[in-house]
Amino acid sequence: MPSLYEQLGGEPAVAAAVDVFYRKMLTDDRVAHFFDAVDMDGQIAKQKGFLTMVLGGPSNYTGKDMRAGHKHLVARGLNDSHVDVVIEHLGATLAELGVGAAAIAQVAAIANSVRDDVLDRPARTAAAKN
Amino acid sequence: MAVVHHEGRSVELASGESVLDGLLRAGIDAPHSCRAGHCQTCLARVVRGDVPVGSQEGLKPTWRALGLFLTCRARPTGDLEMAAPDALGLEVGARIVDVARLSHDVVRLRLTTDAPFEHCGGQFATLVRSDGLARSYSVASLPGRDEFIEMHVRLVTNGAMSGWIARDACVGDRVALRGPAGECFHVPGRREQPLLLIGTGTGLAPLRAIVHDALRDGHTGRIQLVHGALDERGFYLVDELSALAREHANFEYARCMLRGEHLSTTPASPRTSVHVGALDARVRAAFPNLKGWRVFLCGHPELVVALRKWAFIAGAASKDIHADAFVTKPAPLPRTATS
Structure with missing residues (x-):
């Protein structure tokens, strides 16, 4: 079965989706302050990488990249509530593109799977033992 | 096999190998991250040779016009000379x-x-x-x-x-x-697309070139130019731009000054206007929806950054927003009496 990335139409569709997604983030006071307006193009490129990954498109991001890429934001207070907002906007963006609820839940699960990496803490299974 | 020339080194690519993989294999510390065509970390510029097919997917039209490409997506069929994206010409x-x-x-x-x-x-x-x-x-x-x-x-x-x-x-x-x-310039095509050009001070210079270029290209969509200045003395090229607005029904020229009354005795020309007040408030009110627009922003750095964010939130696609923040080198401190 083709990935959701392919079903949506590949790169051009994801490029359009990233604009919708990033616009939602920039206008949401809960997370807008994490985005530095000076490097908008760079941030959009990163969001595109993220969306491509969670949609099952070609991606080489690793947990290590996710940790390194968000460390400075964790230092500024990035926590679970912000990851929840990201997943909320991700779902709303996909819904606007006509993606069904079941597929959105799958994508949210993939996004959730990198939560511990993004927040730079031990993987949840390890944390549960403590 | 294709040979890639980069900063004095030459690397022969293996069959089907990307430019990035070839450079890394040769021990060249080429910038990269996602290796899947998204992060744009591996961006480079073609100096000589053909831009490899598919290596510009997802890039802004202006970047394509400049010969920028993604090395991780590039599988050239012929020899290629490349440089860092911001490497200045001769x-x-x-x-x-x-x-x-x-x-x-x-x-x-x-x-x-x-x-x-x-x-x-x-x-x-x-x-x-x-x-x-x-x-x-x-x-x-x-x-x-x-x-x-x-x-x-x-x-x-x-x-x-x-x-x-x-x-x-x-x-x-x-x-x-x-x-x-810089990426503030006109790329021919999409002639019906409305264009919004906002500049402060000498930010008018690139915008003037873009307006002339678009009109020369036969652009049919609206072309809205807004020039901002502190006061009326900051406006220049007024006669030229007013004449252009008279000649072209799709070109409108607005001036916006932060302070003062409009005292000019110049007779009002069609499709020209003068406003008093803050430029960002003026454009936010005048252009509530920029979906489908191509936007150019030049001049004062803080204003350019703020307006770029506004233009995007107002609906312009990120690929259609072109900004050039003018950074002034700080003047040296005046000498003190003792130096």
Whole structure:
């Protein structure tokens, strides 16, 4: 079965989706302050990488990249509530593109799977033992 | 097999190998991250050879026009010479052919170059004086139409270069141009797309070039130019732009000044307007929805950053927003009496 990335139409569709997604983030006071307006193009490129990954498109991001890429934001207070907002906007963006609820839940699960990496803490299974 | 030339090294690519993989295999520390065509970390520029098929997918039209490509997606079929995306071109010798005052704080400089200076109107270039002093200015002229290169120089208090240009530079003086750089220029096509151009001060220079370029290209969509200044003295090229608005039904020219009353006795021209108040408040009110627009922003750095974010939130696609923030080199501190 083709990935959701392919079903949506590949790169051009994801490029359009990233604009919708990033616009939602920039206008949401809960997370807008994490985005530095000076490097908008760079941030959009990163969001595109993220969306491509969670949609099952070609991606080489690793947990290590996710940790390194968000460390400075964790230092500024990035926590679970912000990851929840990201997943909320991700779902709303996909819904606007006509993606069904079941597929959105799958994508949210993939996004959730990198939560511990993004927040730079031990993987949840390890944390549960403590 | 294709050979890639990069900063004096040559790498022969294996069959089906990407440029990035080839460079890394050869031990070259080429920038990269996602290796899947998204993060744009591996961006490079084609200097000679064909842009590899598929290696520009997802890039802005202006970036494509500049020959930028993603090395992780590039599988060239022929030899390719590449450079870092921001590597400045060669330096070209030039001669001053005209110096003229455009307003109380803007001087127009016209140059001719010893060799063709490949650029698009609206990009910027670095002007280099014979002693090595260098400053960047936007190009207001149009290649192919104008026989000279025109730059608008804002007079900065204690500015080394602008002060020299205003007081001492003479017709015939030798200088050099390095560049070009910048992504504020017109890419032909999509003629029906509305264009919004907002600039402060000498941010008008690149916008003027873009307006002329778009009209020359037969652009049919609306072209809205908004020039911001502190007060009325900051407006220049008013006659030229008003005339353009008279001649072209799809071109509108608005001026917006922060302070003062509009005292000009110039008769109102069609499709021109003058407003008093903050530029950002003015454009936010005048353009509530920018979905489908192409937007150019030039001038004051903080305003450019703020307006770029506004334009995007107002609906312009990120690929259609082109910004050029003018950074002024801080003037040296005045000498104290004891130094």
